[in-house]
Amino acid sequence: DAGITQSPRHKVTETGTPVTLRCHQTENHRYMYWYRQDPGHGLRLIHYSYGVKDTDKGEVSDGYSVSRSKTEDFLLTLESATSSQTSVYFCAISSETYNEQFFGPGTRLTVL
């Protein structure tokens, strides 16, 4: 998985609780992304980062926030989880936006 780890790999939580997912890379790539994958949908971009403390919204950013305090770490936070956020979350990295994206192993999140 190209030097990308995600934690936790699986999480079950209750509606209304905060959740933070972590993505860690050892490739020193500038760009980092958070996607969600749901049945019947292609991967959808939640947020991305183009440098330390530089982030921007993707197409499905409502209910999510991100932070990047170090090049190697990109955090995704669900401030108050809802059942609609039950999904598989993937982190990806790339050296440039037009270059290949390398994906992490994913985090399966279930919100009850």
Added chain:
Amino acid sequence: KNQVEQSPQSLIILEGKNCTLQCNYTVSPFSNLRWYKQDTGRGPVSLTIMTFSENTKSNGRYTATLDADTKQSSLHITASQLSDSASYICVVSAKGGATNKLIFGTGTLLAVQP
């Protein structure tokens, strides 16, 4: 609206046979087209990336083609193996300001049976 459509949704073939997966897109302005393989429970892994000027690109038993005029791409798998069982995702990169945007298809689920 930028869209990527793949067909078929699912496919079952016998080990050793060939198959072709299709991808049609309406993405503008076009930057490149990618094919990814996603094994169950894992993240997608890149197979090929093709720019506008490339018609075909191979990666082992995988050969991707691109017709930028008709906005179609195909992924041909030769002499399939059980390990080819996976979802194959077509992704088109659109140029846009400071960053490119990726538009993902929903994938073709391939099952290779012995």
